């Protein structure tokens with residue numbers, strides 16, 4: 386019976402391996418460094434007096450707050466259930482199932498591929514170059530055959546940033562051919578690397594943002610796409626009628642006040658400081674082949690024997706993210722920057738495993 390039901394599902398769904406999301410991936414422990422979550426949580430108030438009413442389609446306080454923060458016009462912002470929904474929305478808006486393709490640059494964030502698969506959209510893979518940067522020339526040659534190019538900077542998990550000049554050149558080449566998406570989920574940790582100012586010149590650029598990482602609101606499910614008014618108009622046709630629950634809107638608008646942004650910036654300063662100290666310590670350990678350049682709230686480390694590190698730290702309740710089965714990331718583990726205590730415990734554990 387259940388087998389017959391399974392066969393009723395779309396073929397791509399039958400064959401799909403779902404994304405290994407933070408709470409789905411399992412593991413046990415008390416130090417969670419596997420999903421790039423912030424170590425602390427903020428304080429918010431909720432007004433429940435209007436919960437009987439449908440919420441605003443795009444709550445003005447959230448849209449205006451984010452537009453102010455990002456330095457764009459409110460008409461250039463759409464808010465979604467996390468940046469993940471924006472990824473799927475872009476694919477559903479710009480790609481014809483069974484016909485069109487997206488281009489991704491592995492190794493990178495896994496959801497571009499999974500969203501394309503569930504939408505019946507083909508995936509063209511253009512591997513990152515030897516330095517884990519996008520191969521801009523190779524991407525340019527494929528613009529006729531793809532509708533969306535997904536770039537990620539800071540790249541998850543390698544930490545690479547984009548070269549603005551080469552991106553500008555790519556955007557020019559892609560005019561009227563393809564949408565270029567820059568996923569800036571971690572941009573608060575290196576704000577100077579944002580490509581947001583290019584929105585002034587390119588109506589085919591989309592920038593993805595989220596409150597899940599530096600804003601410490603992963604459970605809120607609140608993300609943003611920033612783009613030209615034309616692109617935002619198209620996405621607004623496809624998105625659900627009430628995409629933003631009222632409690633989400635209330636908390637997001639509190640996070641986007643000037644005091645909320647100040648709290649976020651203090652967190653970023655602390656985590657960036659901790660990251661640099663952590664990397665200095667890592668560089669003194671044996672058993673490490675490479676520490677990738679870190680620009681977000683995570684560090685990708687290539688060990689000589691990642692399996693041993695992953696399982697022994699796991700036994701001590703330290704949950705990390707294993708990337709060793711991904712192309713070109715043999716023996717790589719991604720470590721999220723947690724609290725100072727958590728990072729100390731992790732360092733002590735690493736020292737004992739690697740000595």
Ligand SMILES: *Cc1c(COP(=O)(O)O)cnc(C)c1O
Pocket residue numbers: 421466467468469470494537541568570594595596597603606607608
């Ligand atoms: C975490 C992450 C996202 C998704 O963020 P949500 O807003 O929580 O959906 C998108 N892109 C990258 C690169 C991420 O690491």
